[in-house]
Amino acid sequence: MMNDFSTLISAEHISKKYGHKEILSDISFCIARGECIGILGKNGCGKSTLLNILSGTLSPSSGKFFYQEQNLFQYPKLFSRYIGYVPQENPLMENLSVFDNLRFWYAGTGKNLKEELTQGILEKFGFYHYLKYPVSKLSGGMKRRLSIACALAKNPPILLLDEPGASLDFSCKEDIKNYLSFYLSCGGTILLTSHEEGEIKLCNRTFLLTERTLLPFSDEKEGNPFNKTLFLERIKENS
Template identity: 40%
Template sequence: MITISRISKQFGKKAILQDVSLEIKKGEVFGLLGPNGAGKSTLLSILATISQPSTGSVTVKQLDLVKQKKQARQLIGYVPQDISLWEDMTVKENLVFWSKFTKGKVSNKKLFKICQTVHLEEKWTEKVSKLSGGMKRKLNIAVALIHDPDVLLMDEPTVGIDLQSKLEINQYIKKLSEKGKTIVYTTHDMSEILFLCDRIGVLKQGKIHFIGTINDAKDMMKEQTPLQTDEQVMYRLLNE
């Protein structure tokens, strides 16, 4: 589905990503993990076609993200870490506004249905400025789903919100993957990693240090420290 082949990214003389390669399968939730400054957001911005790699290539469904950017963008939905909404507009007005950037006209009926999928239908005519942080996060996700993308890129979509909203968003992401959506997800929340992710990739200082499942990581560490919990394995992956 997504093939990342030996990409690097530099800003001036600073290397942000170094020779990163990985494949992400259709329908899986792939957790992109690592400390702050590891290069996660930079990699997501490349996958979202917002920036280009300095070297290497990325394809989504065999479409090159640089050479076939316009076609590839139709396959990708991006949920940035920062809320990308107009505070003085209503929920409906935000969805209508962002729908104008998609290919073809999107009916209000379809936009309302998307609103229902994230449980915001009762806020349809309410201004975004009056929504809670969790509701704004849900609307941010709804905007990324307007054009029904095959791939959803999510950069810490639940940061700073209440536990109930986080659980609702996590359940919704699970349902999206079950429907065949391919999801790349970044988070610092251990419980989200263990609940959501089919596989994980750990970035450190711009380089991939691990790709696999939690069980793969356990097997890798078994000889050193047997009988580790999932949480202990994740802690070691991220901190050693």
């Protein structure tokens, strides 16, 4: 697969095997700058595995993953520079404060971080009054926000999110949706897995991960990234 000029990231023939068991097979796709891509699929179909591979936390059995012209599997150190990742489980240090967690993930100094929290992208998250709070005392929604903020603390061009709104209440889901919209409006690129209709509506395109491979899913005729009936039909067809 050749990378055209607008393509920001592209995956080529990514496969993952655990022993003889194949989890992912020949996954290929391209994402342009500023796009929001959703990956749909049943529970346990390999969405998190795919995101773990694309974020650099898991090695693939084969395949290539390009950021512009650089194959990130060959330069794993570049993953943290270009890709912010929010896994399903919040990657936070529970005993430490909100500020400490942000400080760890932030690329600049502590002073710059405070500026970022009042003026930059992190300002949107409204953590300024909670900076000294231990993470363990935060609600599930706040922890999720903090995880996203930590992933964005380095201002990466791409954000991967694994079910960002799972098990959160309606208002938290709305907040998270708003942060993601803001990130997209700032020129960011998002790849997310989700079962939430609201989150999927943010996406320009969707893919369905089924039978270990990724298939384009968007209802292009209607321009709807998530057609529930179509989704259920496709799942039925493949099961």
